[in-house]
Amino acid sequence: MISRRDFLQVGMAASAMVGASGFGNWARLAAQQTLTQDQLLEFETFGNVSLIHVTDIHAQMKPIYFREPEINLGVGANKGQVPHVTGAEFKARYGIEDGSPSAYALTYNDFTALGREYGKVGGLDRVATVVKAIRAARPDALLLDGGDTWHGSYTCYRTEGQDMVNVMNALKPDAMTFHWEFTLGSDRVRELVEGLPFAALGQNIFDAEWDEPADSFESYKMYESGGVQIAVIGQAFPYMPIANPGWMFPEYSFGIRDERMQEMVDEARGAGAELVVCLSHNGFDVDKKMAERVTGIDVILSGHTHDALPEPVLIGETIIIASGSNGKFVSRVDLDVRDGRMMGFRHKLIPIFSDVIEPDAEMTALIDEQRAPYEAELSEVIGTTDVELYRRGNFNGSWDDLICDALLSEREADIAMSPGVRWGPSLLPGDDITREDIWNVTSMSYGKAYRTEMTGEFIHTILEDVADNLFNPDPYYQQGGDMVRIGGMGYRIDITKPQGSRITDMTLLKTGEGIDPAKTYQVAGWASVNEGTEGPQIWDVVESHVRKQGTVTLDANASVEVVQG
């Protein structure tokens, strides 16, 4: 008798094969100028159920560049484990050739050169084409959106998420979960959620006052697809009121709540679910730990940490799928579910090469309709860049360096702080910097740029606190984003140390002197989670700085020394 585990491993091999058949050939195909939509979409339909996963789109409706991280460190049991593998090591692990389309899609190396060769990625009109193609093969495929959808662009800010709701509704998702959506404020979130023609899920979205599940969200929903009863359980981002301004949605409480996740799995199984899918915004390492602690989840569709993995990660009998961000990828997962059990799967992470995949004309028109009222503001050229501008990575990206420079100079500060968010597309050297580009890396509902005095000791406390939220060895104690980006100050971080002793050698760059714990420094920053923060909006600060620069140049940032142990 073949156990379920054996079947899973067979499925894993099949999945790897599918990945390889697409990925391995592309370099040669591209060299022959024959990379086609059919090859990107090639997939031998398998089993009886198909899931389509998109996540962390961050309101990117049009094609963009997106550079994957160079530094993405795992700690504790996750050290050296995917997704904490980048660059050459990533390529070696998955058998990806240098210069191939998958090298461009999945790693940071030679980003500018490959970006010029392969072009932009994403675009929801291209995503629509892919979704339609999958539905042509499997009409009742479930489309599941992992959230961070109604945030991240000029038009999304101006319409308070309406542009993305309009466009996503046209894609006809079956369910969605949430994170940055709540920064629209709870009234607006409820207004949008109540109008959704699909399920708004989050088993961990609670009423803060009564400590019970919130009314506007369902914990899970049952679907019938391919004759299979499927439960999709939602898991919103657990640490919203901590990582984002809780005062904007004071009625809600979140948390991981994995005991309740187990109850929901058991309840759904009891109600006849043959397949249990978790649509999660936990982040990858939290999903891995949750898969170890909660039994009976077949598939976790993972979001939040923006990882793109060409193969699922298997934890016990749960497969975890990571589908990237910013509209750059769509995951297709085909499953064979029989006798109430998942017997095997086939998976493909489909990169949305915007020059290869034909845009869906109706969707293009709908996107352009959302943008039309703002086109003049969006397209205004503020400057140009001589360097790659990107953000993703544990420490400063070049976009962050530019933003910190803007804060230091426009706000006349000694030290600048910029939040370690993971969103924000990239630009290539020579590209114009438009207003839209600046908003793509700064847009948020709490973007005011403050200026204040802090002692050296307090700056140290902040860095230690944020570092523990990233490098605590237990993923359940990791609260949010990447490390806070610092301008004007260098430091050394030993990620293996406990909180309080990771950060040393803090140095004020303009004088080369060590930071004095007792001395007061002028600090400028943005994205404070405190109510009543005052200052100009960060996008105006950056725009003013870029205008003065004309052409942006940046020196390589060597101000953070990282010790990995």
Place this chain on the structure above:
Amino acid sequence: MKLTRRDALAMGLGATAVAMLPMRAFAAIEDSIAEFTGGAAVGEGDITLDAPEIAENGNTVPVSVAAPGAAAIRVYAAGNPTPGVATFNFGPAAGSQSASTRIRLAGTQDVIAVAQMEDGSFIQTAKTVKVTIGGCGG
């Protein structure tokens, strides 16, 4: 422009997040538990403590405790100046030996629940609750 410290702290320090570093169980907590147990050994057993891994607000952290067969459960915040937080006594007619409350935590620390069982023995469990400055949500 005049910014108060509370308004402007980068990454949003809550006004009450005084101590960010993990607090160890000091003598106060040991004394406090000993006062409850009378110095008896405290084992492990069927006792659960439900608290968030990271507090959304250190001023009001929801905790739930349950220990079937307990006569009383005490909850301690090991790092607070006064560790003893709550005592729940269960009479013979109690439908279940469980309770929920909200507690204030001065900083990252262990929350400890100790149950006195009907036979007079003691069992305990603990969970670290982190109190953080917050911000930077990816």
